[in-house]
Amino acid sequence: MNIDTSLLLKLCSAFGPSGHEGGISELIASELRGLADEIYTDALGNLVARRKGAGKRVMLAAHMDSVGLIVTNITEDGFLYCAPVGGVSPFYALSGYVRFESGVRGVIMCGTKTKRAELKLSDMFIDVGARDEKEAAALVNVGDACIIEHEGFIQNGRVFSNFLDDRIGCFVLIEAFKRLKETENDVYFVFTVQEELGLRGARAVSYAIAPDLALSVDVMTAPDTPDSSGHGLVIGGGVGIKVKDGSVITHREVRMKLTDIARECGIKHQLEVAPSGGTDAGxxxxxxxxVKTGGLSVPSRYTHSAGECIDLADAEAAISLLSEFAARQ
Amino acid sequence: MKTDELLKILCSADGISGFEDDTAALASELLRDAGADSVYTDALGSVHAVFEPQGEPVRTVLLDAHMDEVGLMVSGICDNGMLKFVSIGGIDARVLPAMRVKIHGRRDYFGVITNLPPHITSSADYKKAVPPDEMFIDAGLSHDEACENIAVGDAVSFFTPAGMLLNERYLSKALDDRSGMAAIMYASERLRGKLGSTRVHVLFSTQEEFSLSGASAGAYASGADMCVCVDVGHAKTPDSKSDDTFELAGGPMIGVAPSLKKSMSDELRALAETLGIEHQIEVMGGSSGTNAWSIAIAGRGIPCALISIPLRYMHTGAEAAAVSDITAVGELLSEYVMSKDKEGS
Structure with missing residues (x-):
């Protein structure tokens, strides 16, 4: 395994809540500029890096946006109330460190009288250290988005970090691009926006590209922790080849092609039937x-928390399978 | 072909959402036999058939029914060889215990969904429905045999025989929406050679029960000017409420809804009255829960009407419909297309 873990952690710490993907997009573009025949950003902000070819149009997608928060109101006391951007659990958010695009930091908390068992995001506020509304307004505007972030780490071959959903997918695409062999295929590596708001970027960019074949790469929650169902993906069990989730039943031809390649190349894989959850493939x-569409998943734990967890061996398997798939007829 | 013959053929196939190939093969053959000028399958597996008119086509009418049926999917293999599953489509878990199923693995395997006999069920549990995640499929296989022949992601369909009840009422696990397909086949055969300027584009779509995606993509490709969807609606049973159910054998249910084209609903209603076709009006506030919901906004938008066939016991292994309703829908559908054709160019 030869994985550029420093790039992965850099991707995970880049700013990019849905609708505010400029920071992460620039970081990805800087990695691919030397490799791609063409690289551009569309009207919605989707980043497209293309390896031109005369053959089939193959679109590979991972979303670069993360969940986050957006400020809705500043109180006279200088506290910020906010709305979720994507699916944010109040339990995961509580006592998180937040960061705005400007670099302003804060913490998200609730009052001493708030009942923890009934915790709602609307009861929680961000403290940026302001003494009053005026000081707060000097740091943050209503409408500014922020992320909840903690420093990631790698231990025992497993990565713990915020935003592995779906920076691990972005990482898999970047690494697969680096390993892409000579191919006739016209391959589009697409980093989509607004997935967390309902697969919105992918909708527009797939309309524009009109691919013959597509694959999305995302995380999928593995129910392999204590007090979970235990039936489904396990982290470290190999790359997930998606059969279904809540948004898509994948195309049989794509699925077969992926399993055939995985068997042939000895890539550890597992079939995924997820009762819920969605991805750009939808x-x-x-x-x-x-569009004949499939999905690859990097099995992950604690989705949308500050401590999401994946196994590097699964990421490596995803990179191998994706780069091979992208080059095949 | 008579309606009951069409039903017999179409209901013989298994095909949950995403696994419609067998149904597609049967449908393609029926459409070719009905004289379609071209029959093809698209990227999502939907079957298209185009019937060209005698003269220059000035309009294309899309007729849609979905091919897929509800069912289950293998989601895990237990150490003892039992299979875990998830539902594909909306299924009431209370109908599942002891249901016989067919697992489409390396070959088809029969199985049964686990169920505790009353003798060993506590009186408290006896009154409760078993949650779906506590049920398994028992195919009689050991863990190793199961792993060798069945994979996570394999389709599972209800294994219940189709057949005719008294009074020409047909029973099958897949009348939703094979009955709609039968009505469209009936209409297509009736329209053969009768159209001057109207192209008929038949779409037998995939994945309605999961996401409506087959219809959305298929309708986009058709470039149609208008569409009539044929699906099923809820028929009355002794235990049903009267305000949201309709008479079995009471004729086609003509849909009226904000998402449907009102003028088309009105035309269908007037036509049924003129022709003396007994019919019922189904009013829906939001989504019709059918392909009409997605077809109406496919591509540049396609004005849609919806005709539903009254159906009892929807999404179970034994759905029941009156053959007379299906035939009447076919008649109304074909007369509607002919009335559009008479509008000329």
Whole structure:
């Protein structure tokens, strides 16, 4: 295994809540500029890096946005109230460190009288150290978005970090691009926006590209921790080849192709049938007259928390499978 | 072909959402036999058939019914060889215990969904429904045999025989929406050679029960000017409420809803009255829960009407419909297309 873990941690710490993907987009673009034949950002902010070819249009997608918060109100006392950007659990958010794009930091907390068992995001506030509304307004505007962040780490071959959903997917795409062999295929590596708001970026960019074949790479929660169902993906069990989740039943041809390659190349894999959860494949497959679409998952734990967890061996398997898939006819 | 013959053929296939190939093969053959000018399958597996008119086409009418049925999918293999599963489509878990199923693995395997006999069920549990995650499929296989022949992601369909009840009422696990397909086949055969300027585009779509995605993509590709969807609606049973259910054998249910084109609903209603086709009006506030919901906003938008066939016991292994309703929907559908054709160019 030869994984650039420093790049992975850099991707995980970049700023990019849904609708505010400029920071993460620039970081990814800087990694791919030397490799791609063409690199551009579309009207919605989707980043596209293309390896031109005369053959089939193959679109590979990972979303670069993360969940976050957006300030809705500043109180006279200088506290900030906020709305969720994407699915944010109040339990995961409580006592988090937040950061705005400007670099302003804060913490998200609740009052001493708030009942913890009934915790709602609307009861919680951000403290940026302001003494009053005026001081707060000097640091943050209503409408500013922020992320909850903690420093990630790697231990025992496993990565713990915020935003592995879906910076691990972005990482898999970047590394697969680096390893991409000579191919006839016209390959589009797409880093989508607004996935956490409902697969929105992928919808527009797949309309524009009109691919013959598509694959999305995302995390999928593994129910392999204590007091979970225990049936489904396990982290360290190999890359997940998606059969279904809450947003898509993948195309059989794509699925077969992925399992065939995995078997042939000895890539550890597991089949994924997830009762819920969605990914960009859900939007891509229904684009225009329909697109043969599949999905790869890096099994992960604690999705949308500050301590998401994946196994590096699964990421390596995903990179191998993706780069091989992208080059095949 | 008579309606009951069409039903017999179409209901013989298994095909949960995403696994419609067998149904697609049967449908393609029926469409070719009905004289379609072209029949093809698209990227999402939906079957398209185009019937060209005698003269220059000035409009394309899309007729949609979905091919997929509800069912289950293998989601895990236990150490003892029992299979875990998830539902595909909306299934009431209370109908599942002791249901016989077919697992489409390396070959088809029969199985049964686990159920505790009353003798060894506590009186408290006896009154409760078993949660779906506490049920398994027992295919009689050991763990190793199961792993060798069945994979996570394999489709599972209800294994319940189709057949005719008294009074021409057909029973099958897949009348939702094979009955709609039968009505469209009936209409297509009736329209053969009768259209001057109207192209009929038949779409037998995939994945309605999961995401409506087959219809959305298929309708985009059709470039149609208008669409009539045929699906099923809820028929009355002795235990149903009267305000949201309709008479079995009471004729086609013509949909009226904000998402449907009102003028088309009105035309269908007027036509049914003129022709003396007994019919019922189904009013829906939000989503119709059918392909019409996604087709109406496919591509540049396609004005949609919805005709539903009254159906009892929807999404179970034994759905029941009246053959007369299906035939009447086919008649109304074909007369509607002919009325559009008479509008000329």
């Amino acid at each position: 939007a891509i497959h229904v684009s225009r007259a329909g």
